[in-house]
Amino acid sequence: MIKARASMEHLFRVFTAPEGRESKLAQIERHLSSNLADFLSQHVVSKATSLEDIEQHFAEFTVPEEPQFVSDHAESLLKNLVANSVNTYSPQFIGHMTSALPYFHLPLAKLLVGLNQNLVKIETSKAFTPLERQVLGMMHQMVYQQDADFYQAHLHSANYSLGAFCSGGTIANISALWVARNQCLAPQGNFKGIAKAGLHSALQHYGYKDLVILTSRRGHYSLSKAADILGLGRDNLITLDCPEHTLDPALALAEGQRLQAQGIKVLAIVGIAGTTETGHIDPLDELADVASQLGCHFHVDAAWGGAMLFSNTHRGLLKGIERADSVTLDAHKQMYVPMGAGMVLFKDANASNAVRHHAEYILRAGSKDLGASTLEGSRNGMAMMLYASLHIFGRQGYQLLIDNSLEKAHHFADMINQHDDFELTTEPTLCLLTYRLFPAAVLVYVEQHPQQAAKVNQLLNDLTVAVQKRQREAGKSFVSRTRLEIQRHAGQKLTVFRVVLANPLTTSEHLQDILQEQLTIAKQTHAWQALLNYCELQQSQ
């Protein structure tokens, strides 16, 4: 076997001379381009290889000493990595918020890396800077619908930014609350403001005992991370009970007033537009009222649900979002852009100046460099992917996709409701719903023995866990699972299947097959037997 050599000649070729059409990487590319679904179904094995087995391929802990030919490495990537990755494109993988992507993102990804721009500043990104500002402007307009004068004044201004692109919803949420914190504890008189003087001095100056954020129990875990990193502490993220899965404005107001009466300042209320677990949308308009009564920042985490705004049919679901001081969006969710396209938007174009920073060699005062008010520094040109999607789909195209997903979710909810052996645990608000196995005979048993309900639910939880794991391991399809308190079941914490129906390639037949597969798997588990035994039922059930 010929081995690669560590010579400058060899390295030069790695930079300048792509291998020919017959090289392994070129073959992979052609297959990806001509038929992505086929490439994935051929190469992503998706079978029950345990994580421990996979880890054996990634056990070496020193940097390889000698170089390797690209084609040899491509072979090993296919065998060890691609074969054991997840087929997110598959219409039967409906457990997550990633879905099939439109094919044009594949060549665009190549263009992105070929250009390899750095958006931290204009000198390394040039046209990508106005492009990103434009995309942020378009999303801002979709949320806030300001007039032409507003956008003409702010879109490309060195003194303002309408938001920031970032790697995902987590950074977007942190950025929003960072801005909120710095605005809340701004410079005043001789006090230099929290950005310079720190939280400790700021609380002393303003005479606040503490700073808290209010949200519902369904808030994303990134909010807790934000409370930690911003110095508030995770216990100061107050997560209110939400038996109906959405934040109760009256409860939020009462809690906020109670805290403020004690000298504890409410920094922000965070409303969720599409909770990660069930897709519910908080009553944004009422929460905006509460925020205004408490005199605090109103942030909306619309990482999942924000795309509803494209749909003239459904945008009413987000009524009140235009009153938010800041909004988080994730284009890599329902906007069908590859992973890594989060955004935060600010209603007030001046808001992000609360975290603005400068340096000598870049981000000079007065420059339009994007990095002057982003949490991240060097960043790639991912905004191009959303730019392309916005143009290729258009608002109308997105509306069709969104409306189609919602119809599919309602259709699946009907299928579950009509099925004897399943229970819908949360209705779809967006294209996300939860359900579980709950055989009809077990339901009859529980109705006859209500005092056994809690124990039966425990057995059903075991069943859901067992089925979800086996289904995942079988590799044909994938649903996720979560734990929820369900009102109807006396607030008991139930383990439920969770599905996200955003993949336009998923059909009614796929959904039917998934229910059938779950039932078949269920009947092979010990958990099923244990459940029937407990309810004194026969296996024929």
Add this chain to the structure above:
Amino acid sequence: MIKARASMEHLFRVFTAPEGRESKLAQIERHLSSNLADFLSQHVVSKATSLEDIEQHFAEFTVPEEPQFVSDHAESLLKNLVANSVNTYSPQFIGHMTSALPYFHLPLAKLLVGLNQNLVKIETSKAFTPLERQVLGMMHQMVYQQDADFYQAHLHSANYSLGAFCSGGTIANISALWVARNQCLAPQGNFKGIAKAGLHSALQHYGYKDLVILTSRRGHYSLSKAADILGLGRDNLITLDCPEHTLDPALALAEGQRLQAQGIKVLAIVGIAGTTETGHIDPLDELADVASQLGCHFHVDAAWGGAMLFSNTHRGLLKGIERADSVTLDAHKQMYVPMGAGMVLFKDANASNAVRHHAEYILRAGSKDLGASTLEGSRNGMAMMLYASLHIFGRQGYQLLIDNSLEKAHHFADMINQHDDFELTTEPTLCLLTYRLFPAAVLVYVEQHPQQAAKVNQLLNDLTVAVQKRQREAGKSFVSRTRLEIQRHAGQKLTVFRVVLANPLTTSEHLQDILQEQLTIAKQTHAWQALLNYCELQQSQ
């Protein structure tokens, strides 16, 4: 002209049916693959289009209503975006830390998007999780050189992580200092720790008046951002003078002791291994001693210089890095990986547990999900790019590249030193150096009129700014500029050219041309004339 329609049929095709070989995007791809340099020189116009002109192409602020065919959009991307982007691959663009990339990253980028994994958890990334852990382990081993037992115990353990992949050095620095802060103000007795209770309570519990970070004036601006977001306040990032461009350990110790005597706790010392402006490396070993004497965290920002560790010739420059509690690396700099490949590493595998978090539906306790201890949430599989590079280059290949860059920098420094009209302002430690125009006759004038030195330097500053701008606008080559206090010039702040010689395609001829071009441009500027007039010299100079 046929227009695209917003129909489900049309949309389905966008997801499933790539256009044929003759489509515009397919043509772009083929050109990118067959000859990236040619593609860029043909399509990236790089001429003096002003930012304001470019902004005209990105002025629309509403989402387009109707869809567009992919090929039509690809045409407009070429015309408006690509044409006005920056040619980072060009061997004459030596002003930034991005360089030509090896060609295999282009097809890999396509594979990455085709797979579209989400590394936040195993369910959406499977083999990508052990791959990322392995890459972090390899980099950890390169820095810390622990033994096989250490890596066998920690590499794939659910209870530990050796670091985190992230979008870039900024997030890496923030992550490191977040961990440091939470370890410094950890739970103790009844006190729950800063992560839960917040900074305010933590300072009270520990009896600290304030919390500060020590670094040199050359520290990256992300450290100031970290001090802000973590709640310390930017004024609590103490940036010490460094006339020799590196942090003086004695000064750091004295300052730390002075502060701690006042009840102000030193959270961390940050050493820089490769400053952004001049490439200098702080005396890491001595700073490790200081950190140990002060009882604080020692972080090394090796975003730029970390790659020196690949070189057996030069790794001694980073002596002491193995004593750092945490280290920042950027693979998208001297490791030739596309933008978006930052890393933080922790010496102690347990360190990142100081910021660990869990949620019901993912990141369950005991899982190996990477997202449980990263600042970011959803992330793409960029680790694959570094994994491939480590294998295809091998340590030996990287050493050749690194050594080659350093030699080139020394060669360029010699060229500048030998040139009558240029002055080298900082020697290359890594492949980064600074210099400026300083005509021989002006030097003679200053030697004869030392009291005029400050004014002459101002005129030279104007000249540097004018030349750098014109050179950038001409689009043939690019060097950046920064402002530095130079000891030899009585500590006056000078504007200087800054070059980074990491592109393996840059030759000695390119460097010669760049000096010649700068001199030619200089002679056409008003600043040149003003300088000569002031020094009573003739234009012939």
